Each structure stands twice: as C-alpha cells, then as structure tokens.
Amino acid sequence: MPKFKLNTHISARFNIELENLRNSVLTMGGAIEQQLSDTLIAMRDNNRGLAEKVVFNDLNVNSMEMQIDEECLRIIAKRHPAASDLRMVLTVAKTTTDIERIGDEIERIARMIAKGKLPDSADIIKNMLSIGNHVMEMLRGTLNAFARLDSQAALLMYREDEKIDAEYKNLLSDTVAEMQRNSEKLEDWLEVLWAVRALERVGDRCKNICEYVFYLTQGKDMRHSPMESLQEKLEDLR
Amino acid sequence: MPKFKLNTHISARFNIELENLRNSVLTMGGAIEQQLSDTLIAMRDNNRGLAEKVVFNDLNVNSMEMQIDEECLRIIAKRHPAASDLRMVLTVAKTTTDIERIGDEIERIARMIAKGKLPDSADIIKNMLSIGNHVMEMLRGTLNAFARLDSQAALLMYREDEKIDAEYKNLLSDTVAEMQRNSEKLEDWLEVLWAVRALERVGDRCKNICEYVFYLTQGKDMRHSPMESLQEKLEDLR
Numbered sequence: 001m002p003k004f005k006l007n008t009h010i011s012a013r014f015n016i017e018l019e020n021l022r023n024s025v026l027t028m029g030g031a032i033e034q035q036l037s038d039t040l041i042a043m044r045d046n047n048r049g050l051a052e053k054v055v056f057n058d059l060n061v062n063s064m065e066m067q068i069d070e071e072c073l074r075i076i077a078k079r080h081p082a083a084s085d086l087r088m089v090l091t092v093a094k095t096t097t098d099i100e101r102i103g104d105e106i107e108r109i110a111r112m113i114a115k116g117k118l119p120d121s122a123d124i125i126k127n128m129l130s131i132g133n134h135v136m137e138m139l140r141g142t143l144n145a146f147a148r149l150d151s152q153a154a155l156l157m158y159r160e161d162e163k164i165d166a167e168y169k170n171l172l173s174d175t176v177a178e179m180q181r182n183s184e185k186l187e188d189w190l191e192v193l194w195a196v197r198a199l200e201r202v203g204d205r206c207k208n209i210c211e212y213v214f215y216l217t218q219g220k221d222m223r224h225s226p227m228e229s230l231q232e233k234l235e236d237l238r
Numbered sequence: 239m240p241k242f243k244l245n246t247h248i249s250a251r252f253n254i255e256l257e258n259l260r261n262s263v264l265t266m267g268g269a270i271e272q273q274l275s276d277t278l279i280a281m282r283d284n285n286r287g288l289a290e291k292v293v294f295n296d297l298n299v300n301s302m303e304m305q306i307d308e309e310c311l312r313i314i315a316k317r318h319p320a321a322s323d324l325r326m327v328l329t330v331a332k333t334t335t336d337i338e339r340i341g342d343e344i345e346r347i348a349r350m351i352a353k354g355k356l357p358d359s360a361d362i363i364k365n366m367l368s369i370g371n372h373v374m375e376m377l378r379g380t381l382n383a384f385a386r387l388d389s390q391a392a393l394l395m396y397r398e399d400e401k402i403d404a405e406y407k408n409l410l411s412d413t414v415a416e417m418q419r420n421s422e423k424l425e426d427w428l429e430v431l432w433a434v435r436a437l438e439r440v441g442d443r444c445k446n447i448c449e450y451v452f453y454l455t456q457g458k459d460m461r462h463s464p465m466e467s468l469q470e471k472l473e474d475l476r
Contacts, residue, residue: 073324080318086311090331097332176424183421186414193431 014079021071021092022147028064028099029143035061035103036139036202039110040132043118043125051113054106061103068096091212095146098205102139105198105205117191121178127171128196134164135202142206145213154213161203168200252317259309259330260385266302266337267381273299273341274377274440277348278370281356281363289351292344299341306334329450333384336443340377343436343443355429359416365409366434372402373440380444383451392451399441406438 035054042051072093075081081089112118119125138160145153175196179189273292280288310331313319319327350356357363376398383391413434417427 073321073328076314076328077321077324083311083315086315090311090314090328093328093331094335097335172428173425176428179417180421180424183418186418187411190410190414190431193428 014081014085017075017079018085018088021068021075021089024064024068024071025092025095025099026143026147028061028068028096029139029146031057031061031064032099032103032106033136033139033143035106035110036132036136039106039113040129040136042110042113043132044129046113046118048114048116051110054110055114058103058107061100065096065100069093087216091216095209095212098208102202102205105201108198109195112191112195115191117188119175119178119189119192120182124171124175124178124192127167127174128199131164131167131171131196131199134160134167135199135206138164138203138206142209142213146209149213149217151214151217154210154217158207158210158214161207164200164203168196168203171196252319252323255313255317256323256326259306259313259327262302262306262309263330263333263337264381264385266299266306266334267377267384269295269299269302270337270341270344271374271377271381273344273348274370274374277344277351278367278374280348280351281370282367284351284356286352286354289348292348293352296341296345299338303334303338307331325454329454333447333450336446340440340443343439346436347433350429350433353429355426357413357416357427357430358420362409362412362416362430365405365412366437369402369405369409369434369437372398372405373437373444376402376441376444380447380451384447387451387455389452389455392448392455396445396448396452399445402438402441406434406441409434 035057038050038054038057041047042054072089075089076086079085138157141153141157141160144150145157172193175189175193179186179193182189273295276288276292276295279285280292310327313327314324317323376395379391379395379398382388383395410431413427413431417424417431420427
C-alpha cells in the first residue's frame with residue numbers, strides 16, 4: 001500500500017508539472033494572441049505607437065520560449081517520462097518554437113505599421129484586416145486544440161489554412177496590381193508585401209502546431225505524408 | 239567488477255547510439271548541401287530538369303527528419319540520458335527541424351527555376367549565385383560546427399550571416415529596380431523576389447543551428463540576449 005501511495009503521489013506531482021507546462025504554453029499563446037490583436041487594431045487605426053509596443057513586447061515572448069525549453073529539459077531529466085508523456089514534453093518544446101516564430105511574423109507586420117508604411121489603399125488594408133481576423137481565429141482555435149489535446153479541432157484548424165491561402169493569393173495579386181500602378185513607390189510596397197506574407201506564414205505555423213497535436217493524440221505523423229506531398233509538388237510545378 | 243563492466247558496456251552502446259544519431263543529422267545535412275549545390279548549378283545553367291529533381295528530392299529530406307525524430311524519442315525513452323546527453327538529443331531534434339526547413343527554402347528557389355522563371359537579367363542571376371555560394375559556405379561551416387560541436391566555428395558562422403544580410407539588401411534593391419523597369423512583368427519578378435528571400439532565410443536557419451551548437455557546448459543560450467535584441471529592435475525601427 002505505501003508503495004502504491006508513493007507512486008500515486010509521484011505521478012500526481014508529475015501530472016501537476018505536466019499540467020503547469022501546458023499552462024505555460026497557453027500563457028505564451030495568450031501573449032501571442034494579444035500581440036496579433038494589438039497589431040490588427042494598430043493596422044485599423046494606423047496607430048504607430050501601439051505597433052511599436054508590439055515590437056518591444058516580442059522580447060517577452062522570446063524569454064517565455066527559453067523558460068519553457070528549460071522546464072522541458074528539467075522535467076525529462078528528473079522524471080524520465082515514458083512514451084506518451086515524453087511525446088507530450090517534446091511536443092511542447094516544438095510548439096513553443098513555432099509560437100515564438102509566430103511572434104516574429106507578427107512583429108514583422110507591426111514593424112511595417114510602426115515605420116508608417118501602411119499602404120495608401122483602403123482596399124488593401126481592409127483585405128489585410130480580413131485575413132488578419134481569419135488568422136486570429138485560426139491561432140485561437142489552434143491554441144484551444146492544443147489546450148484540450150483535441151485532434152478533431154486540430155484537423156479542422158489545419159484545413160482552415162487552405163482558405164487563408166486562397167485569401168492570401170487574392171490579396172497578393174491585388175497588392176501586385178497596386179505595385180504596378182505605383183511603381184515609383186515599390187520599396188514601400190515591398191514592406192506591405194512582406195507583411196502580407198507574414199500573415200500567411202502565421203497560418204502555416206498554426207498548421208505545424210496542429211500537426212503536433214494530431215501526432216500527440218493519434219500517434220500518427222501528419223507531416224509530409226508521402227502521397228499528399230508528391231501530389232502537392234506536382235500541382236505546384238504546373 | 240561485473241557491474242562496472244556492464245555500465246561501461248551500456249555507456250559504450252549509448253555512445254554509439256548518440257554517435258549514430260549525430261551521423262544521421264550529418265547525412266541529412268549532406269543531402270541538403272547536395273540540394274543547394276544542384277539548385278545553384280540549375281540556376282547557373284538554367285537547367286529546369288535538374289531543378290525539378292531538387293523539388294522531388296525534398297521528399298527524402300522530409301522523411302529523414304521524421305526518422306531522426308523517432309530515433310530521438312526512442313533514445314530518451316530507453317536510455318534516460320542525463321543533463322548533457324539530453325541536451326544533445328533535444329538539440330538534434332531542433333536541428334533537424336531547421337535542416338528540414340532549409341530544405342523547404344531551397345525547394346522554393348528550385349521551383350522558380352523549374353517553372354522557367356529565372357529573371358531576364360544576367361546581373362541579378364550573377365548576384366543570386368554569389369549569395370548562393372556564400373550561403374553554401376555558411377551551411378557547410380554550420381554543419382561542420384555541429385559535427386565537431388565546435389562553439390568557435392559556430393560563432394564564426396553565426397557572424398557570417400551579417401555579411402549575407404548585407405549582400406541580400408543590395409540584391410533586394412537591385413531586384414526592386416528591375417521590377418520598376420519591368421513593371422508589366424511584376425508577377426514573374428515576385429517569384430525572383432521570393433527566391434532571393436529564401437536564400438537569405440537559409441542563412442537565418444543556419445544561424446539557429448549555430449545557436450544550438452553554442453548552447454550545447456557552452457550551456458549558454460545565444461537566442462534572444464535581451465540587450466542585443468532591444469538594440470536590434472531600436473535600430474530596425476529607425
């Protein structure tokens with residue numbers, strides 16, 4: 001009986017540690033959501049001060065990543081987690097890398113606004129905001145899927161990226177049309193182009209996180225399914 | 239005595255496993271070097287067939303990443319590595335993610351060539367090749383630093399990225415000038431722009447790997463040193 005109790009006790013504490021680890025990721029995710037939300041407000045209102053705040057806040061996100069990585073190491077070294085728990089901890093380490101890089105993409109968008117380079121086109125801004133809101137939903141849904149380790153939700157969000165890609169392609173061709181009309185301001189428009197691409201990249205990174213959730217819950221690797229990848233490559237080259 | 243022997247034996251086998259793991263990363267790195275080298279040849283000779291080969295070969299790189307990830311999991315679960323070995327295994331997992339994404343960037347460049355979208359400017363191609371060769375050196379140096387766990391070499395390669403960034407900025411402004419001259423072909427030039435940016439991104443990813451090597455050998459995290467990051471952000475906003 002004492003042994004059983006001891007095990008339960010260790011396991012309970014370990015569970016708490018794993019739970020804390022997941023909560024740390026969610027806190028980091030929440031910080032990123034706030035960053036994106038502030039960026040979209042700054043974009044809507046052309047608020048350069050708020051955009052600057054986002055740029056500097058990115059430092060906090062970076063230090064969160066390092067803390068969580070250290071925590072992952074500590075847990076593995078101390079607890080020797082077995083198969084499924086180990087997958088969980090490694091997934092956390094990979095997820096924080098993606099969250100940190102989502103932060104970098106958001107910062108890139110905020111920097112364009114902070115530098116006063118918002119495009120001189122209400123339509124383009126409107127469409128950037130529209131993709132931005134869509135990406136925001138995807139980010140929130142992805143973090144929720146991670147929080148609840150919900151593979152169905154992860155799959156749903158994973159598929160959402162296709163729609164974002166379609167919107168992105170439209171926005172890209174609108175942006176190129178504007179660049180053609182304003183070719184003397186091409187350098188400024190490039191900043192817009194990088195920001196548009198950064199929005200799309202946030203979607204890609206959410207997709208990575210969905211893959212990790214799927215892997216964790218289903219034990220199947222969604223990354224690079226050979227047939228699907230081959231198909232994609234063939235279509236891309238056409 | 240038997241116990242000591244057993245430990246040595248276990249440790250020796252563990253060393254072999256760690257060594258094999260590192261070798262797998264180097265094999266994956268070698269495949270990526272080959273991909274970049276083929277891409278640069280395809281660029282020089284406008285060889286669309288070779289570029290297509292690179293696009294399809296990326297699938298092999300992807301499956302190498304998944305195999306190495308599984309091997310990392312297996313080793314941690316079986317061997318319960320202690321602090322420094324554990325860092326090593328986790329670094330391998332993070333490194334393969336970056337190598338895989340370097341592969342994606344290279345594929346992006348190859349795809350431009352495969353689609354026959356090489357720019358109609360000998361100067362731009364010459365400068366792309368020049369950055370390409372520089373990036374190739376950085377990639378090779380980074381993989382060597384990883385192979386020998388050489389923090390000095392890692393630091394040297396880390397700093398190399400600044401030079402690549404400077405070349406990138408020049409090439410970017412030349413590309414924009416060409417885009418202005420050929421604004422009717424802006425969509426084609428965008429493909430060039432993405433390829434130029436992809437080259438620069440390979441440098442960034444090598445930098446990530448150098449950071450991991452530094453972390454592994456020195457136990458210090460080079461990522462996001464707060465003062466340096468703050469400085470960078472201030473300069474960027476000017």
